[in-house]
Amino acid sequence: MKFDLHTHHYRCGHADGDIRDYIEAGIAEGLQAIGISDHTPYFGSDEEQPFPHIYMGKSQIAGYVEEVLKLKAEYAGRIDVLLGIESDYFPQYAEIYRKALAPYPFDYMIGSVHQIEGISIFNKNRWRDLSDARKIEVKEGYFALIAESAKSGMFQILGHMDAMKGNYPAFSSIQAARALDNTLKTIAECGVAIEINTSGKTKLSGGWYPADDILERACHFGVDVTFGSDAHKPSRVGDEWEAVRSRLKDIGFKKWVYFKQKKKQIAEL
Template sequence: MKFDLHTHHDRCGHARGCIRDYIEAAIEKGLNIIGISDHTPYFSSKEDHPYPHIAMATSQFPEYIEEVLKLKQEYSGKLDVLLGIEADFFPEHVENYRAYFDRYPFDYIIGSVHQVDGVSIFNKNRWEGLSSKEKIRTKETYYSLIEQSARSGMFQILGHIDAMKGFYPEFSTIETATVEQTLKVIAACDIAIEINTSGKTKYVGGWYPADDILERALHHGVKVTFGSDAHDPHRVGDEFETVQARLKEIGFREWVYFKAKKRYAVSV
């Protein structure tokens, strides 16, 4: 069973290709399942499209759903097309977002923290001039948000849980017990985390999360899934077999995917 649950397309303003391009790439690469999971609109903004190069407009959301559902039917028998979405997690806006999600038949929702203290986790300058104490606080705030996202009950998958290292590899060496605590919360909430191979497109290389976090995730019983986080069709399923082999080495026996928000486990 070969799957990829994390893909984007041109509606978000920073990915290339339409949804069909990603589906065709999945067929070409021998996938059984492709999840379409573009960035949610900023539902709590008064503007329809406040950030055109980050996410789709709120008015585009229903057409996104409609297109994926049509393609799901069209490709039935060739490939399982799943309706997903990647949602920014803003604790103050959870109920607003939940109201939008409850209207549609999602197979799964990925919850991702992209901002800490109002600044993008991928902002290359955010670490400049910070003391060691401030860096620890920033990392702990990041993981506190991930814990809150797990507890919200809104997500089946948590996205790239150490992606803050993307343009700051030293993030992984900031000493704090918060990562262990967060994994315990994720396990208690029975939510999956993704192995996301888009780290190779950032300074850090590799994937999210790092092997040491995956080892601790296994210890705590956290379920895992796979997502390329492709923003270009050529990256669909990127490094699936490599991740699969590494998970076996770490000790995982299975990973999961979702349909109609029901979790299915398959052997790694």
């Protein structure tokens, strides 16, 4: 079963192409299923679209869902088009997000932490002049927030769980093993999957999210895994799928998962 559950398109303001372009790219890549998972609107403000280059506008989500469902019907028998969405996890707005997204028939939702302490995880300047102890505190807080997102019950998949290394590769060497293990245990207990996200190659860190050492620990704790390219242009759909599958088998995983109508589907590696 070849699938890619993490793709974006023009509505988020920082991706190229429309939904059909990504579906066609999935067919060209030999995918049996493709998930469309653009960023939700930002629901932490009364404004229609306070961050137009990050999130779609509130008025766009209904049209987004309608378009995906229409294309799902059009492409039935050629490729399974899954309705997903990627949502930031903001604890203070979690219930607002939950209520806003509840009316839509998502096959799955990806929960991603893109900010901690009000600063983007990709802002490399946030690490400037921090003591070693403070760096550990920030990393532990990041993993704690990911664990909280798993416990929220909102998500089937957690996105790019060490993406904080993206523009700060030294993040990987900050020692926070206990916090990581506690987070992975929580994820396993909650039955949520983590994605292997190949978009790390587009950042300073290179490689995938998460790193192999995290995947090894995830395997030990029985965490489910899935695949997402996090494509922001159609040419990246399915990117490195075969290499990821091979590496997961080497680590010891026997299966990975995808979701339909929020129900876990198991596929052999």
